[in-house]
Amino acid sequence: MVLEVNEQYPISSVEIPLARNRAYEFLYYEKDKKAWNYFDEVKINKLVYVNPYTGKILGIYNEKYDLFPILKSVHWSLLLKADWGKYAVGIPVVLFIIMLITGIVLWWPKNKKARKGRFRFDWKNVKTWKRRNYDLHNILGFYASFIALLMSITGIYFAYPLVKKVFNVTLSGSMELPKEKEVKSPDSLLARNNSVFDLTAQETRRLYATSSSFRIPLNGKNKKGKTLKNIPVTVYGEEGRFAVRNQLAFDKYSGKLLLNKPHQKLNTAEKYAHANYDIHTGSYFGIAGKVIWFIAGLICTSLPVTGFLVWLGKRKKKGIKKAS
Template sequence: MKTFFRNIHLYLSLVSGLVIAAVCLTGGILVFEKELEQAWHSERYFVQPAATSALPLVRLQEAVKAYKADAKIAGVKVYADPTRTVEFSLAGGPEGGKKPEGNKATAGRSEEGRSRQREGTGAKGEKGKGGEGGRGPVVFVNPYTAAVTGELNYRETVFFTVMTLHRGMVGGPVGKLIVGVSTLMFLFIIGTGLVLWWPATRKAVKQRLKVKWSGGWKRLNHDLHIVLGFYSALFLFVFAFTGLAWSFEWFNKSIYAVTNSPMERPEPPVSVTPAVAAPTGALTPDAALSRARQLAPLAVSYALQLPKEPTGSIRVATLRPNAVYENATDEVFLDQYSGQVLRQQTYEQRNLGQRVRGMFKPVHTGAIFGWPSKIISLVVCVLGFTFPITGLILWLNRLKKERRKLRRVAMAA
């Protein structure tokens, strides 16, 4: 029976090994994407808090308009942390405008938008429209001086290239399918690997749980593949399983089917256009932010999505200090004229399918428990990159051994 599982393990590994190695390597790089991005461009994300209070958003908007004359502001994100800049998400379009002196950044979109699109979710439903980097740029502004501190375009970053490799080997829909099929194969590879690892006797258990560093290179290669493969199997299985959500639509649909939840979210509510235009017009971002702070005074961040139409509503996503993960936000829609709450939903009020699907990204990236789980994720991704290599060496050594055996039998005959 083990011969049967060994053949499955071998042939699936030979077919998908190169893709699996690339996916694990790129996945390891992306584990600390946020931390690396903020470390490399700290001036974009962080400022020195001033003794005075933050300037009104309208002043910051004027700075964005001065920086990029044709900018169309689609949203704004304000953090409770006084050291964070304010992020203005711009609608896609010409990227005119000059960059501030000392700015290392290029054009792009906000962390929240980038994270939400990579997770495959949007405001109207779980499946977002547009691919990676499909949003306009994001401009970062010092809330105390109104100075533009940077601009980000995800498509122009190294991480976007790494992400496209991770998701589809830069091969579009075909590459995405190849990665998805290889991921499915990887699940069977992990399962058959555990069957092959299972020791026949109690005495052999100790050998399968400990790397013999003092052995020859062949023994060391064997232990690196077998022993470390056992310790990382559960993590790799979870990472591969959750990764299927970005490869196959049927997998996403099955999440909602199993949880008996509707996949599509309801349309955003509409604002009631006043019969007589108000002297001040629609609600200002400052007024919307003030209203959001009244509703969620302890939130870590407030992300305002501004309406595109006269009947549209202002969507505000707030993140609690004890949120399960970064996108576990509470949501409220405000009438853009009166500020009245049109619809409100906490994270707990999302349907089960949305909550389960939302957990896939933090679990897949190892962000679910913060730094400890991220470090584990990085180590496991590095090991996943090595297993196709050590496995190939094991197979080649076995082939050589069998050939020598056949030669000895032939000589004896």
């Protein structure tokens, strides 16, 4: 099957689902390291879906020009080169974190009497839109601010290595994550062939039969383009989530298992590194988390508008006082 797909599309990796009724997902990805924007940097990004029983290509999905990958690039790097575009995105996120923290400090009630009107809406005797706008900014902003902080902090975790180091030190006492044990395939006269990938897939299914899927690189290279010394396999524990990941490594000539590092054996910093994306999107907490994250995101979108109206109202009020 690998050969048949590879003849038409030079594949990078394949994701194999454990469910028997799902198609294999082959990734065809090429990147231009010298480019400065998303459309030039991502030369090719296609997914090829293949029937695992017949080898028939079921469909081809061009992710490069699809709406959601483009929106993700806007969110991640403003459509700039990912390696440095994420820093441009990170700066306003840091400012947003400062605004959230100072906003919570300003919100904090000075006494018990003031506390009553800070947690819920009470508009029975409120007639002006200014007061309602203030409450919308104040009350909704308070509830959304904690989730927004979580979104923002997990966001800059991707952008700035220093943030990762702070997390690593806090969670595991070391600035760096444990280095992956270098497992090299022993010298062998055997030439690598597709049967090696079959053996790799079979052993992975046996070891992690209850997992969701696993990914195998097929081009012999890692994300940085360096030649792999073995066949690393990433096993995803749950569909749609990345938090639970198990790592395997196989001899690239014989298919023999060289390393089995289950999620349970990772230290706290490593587990968090895997979970950060899920926490950022809310998927770590299931469908309820994603809904809550979405609502919090909508509220955060409204805060600049309601905040500006509060500021504008105070500015006009000061102008009237000066005139009188």
